[in-house]
Amino acid sequence: MTSSSFQHLDVATLAGWLDAARPLTLVDIRDPASFAAGHLPGSRHLDNDGVPALLAEAERETPLVVVCYHGNSSQQAAAWLAGQGFEDVYSLDGGFTDWRSKHPERVASGDVDGA
Incomplete structure (x- = not known):
C-alpha cells in the first residue's frame, strides 16, 4: 500500500470491527448539524478546523475510518489523510446513510465533539 492510498470499507465489516472492539479512529466529515x-x-466530527488536532493526536498505526453522507466525499478525505502518514485508511462505502439504514439502533446523537 502506498502512502497516499486508502481502502474501501463496507458497513458490515465496520460493524464487525466495532463488535470486536477493534481499535479504530472514526472521523465523520459531515456538517456539524448532521453529526x-x-x-x-465513538466517532469524532472532523472539519477543516479540526484537522490539526487530529494530526497531532491520532495514532498513525491505528486504522482510520472516514465517514461522510454517502461514501463519496470520504474517499477524497481518506486519500488526503493517507498522504499524511496514516497507515490504514478506509472510506466507508455508503457512508452514514447506509450505516443508519442497516443499523438504526447503532446511531448516537450529541454534540460535535463526539461526546
Whole structure:
C-alpha cells in the first residue's frame, strides 16, 4: 500500500470491527448539524478546523475510518489523510446513510465533539 492510498470499507465489516472492539479512529466529515443529529458511536466530527488536532493526536498505526453522507466525499478525505502518514485508511462505502439504514439502533446523537 502506498502512502497516499486508502481502502474501501463496507458497513458490515465496520460493524464487525466495532463488535470486536477493534481499535479504530472514526472521523465523520459531515456538517456539524448532521453529526449532532446522528453519527456512529465513538466517532469524532472532523472539519477543516479540526484537522490539526487530529494530526497531532491520532495514532498513525491505528486504522482510520472516514465517514461522510454517502461514501463519496470520504474517499477524497481518506486519500488526503493517507498522504499524511496514516497507515490504514478506509472510506466507508455508503457512508452514514447506509450505516443508519442497516443499523438504526447503532446511531448516537450529541454534540460535535463526539461526546
